Amino acid sequence: MAAPRDSDSPHELDFALAAKLLDAQPFTRLVGARLTEFGDGAATIEVDIRPELHQQNGFLHGGVLSYAADNALTFAGGAVLGAAVLTGGFSIQYVRPSTGRILIARAQVMHGGRxxxxxxxxxxxxxxxxxxxLCALAQGTILSVTQG
Structure with a gap:
């Protein structure tokens, strides 16, 4: 996510701005990801699964799952902390090979502080x-980078 302008409150982040911030990432456009839900400490990112995103065995590449998890985690955190956030770290556990038409990454804040x-x-x-x-689970810590 990007830092808000000086005139923005850190909590002035709505769906339209969040979608614009996601789309501002060149890699997001390469993968074809889109924000489909945002707010109340939650975010959902979807990616259409296409052959270019597969690994050698025909499954969705784990890097695409990690990308989706990282961004969904960060945007959900941003729904609570504001636009000026970064991923402090996350872990992901793959539970089954990913096949299908659409990847759906649904993130929810479990605990939020200042x-x-x-x-x-x-x-x-x-x-x-x-x-x-279900094909993977991820958990992460999202950090506010606002001054003050």
Whole structure:
């Protein structure tokens, strides 16, 4: 995420601004990710699964899952802490190979303070019928980088 302008309060982050901040990342545009939900300490990022994002065995590459987790965690944290946040660190556990039509990364703040938030992210894939399968879990710490 980017730091808010001087005229912005750190908590003035709505869906439109959050979506604009995500789209400002060149890698986001390369992967084709989009923000589909944002607010109340939560964020959801979706990526259409296409062959260019697969690894050698035909599954979605773990780097794409990590990218989606990192951004969903950070945006969920930003929903609580404001736009000026960075990922302090996160871990991810892959629970099954990722196949399907869409990757869905749903993050929720589990604990938020003034300067940091602990966030969990469930990563699922959805098939053509919309049936979801959990493929990874992530947890991270999101840090406020505002001065003061």
């Amino acid at each position: 300067r940091q938030a602990v966030v969990r992210c469930d990563l699922s894939t959805a098939d053509e019928e919309g049936t979801e399968k």
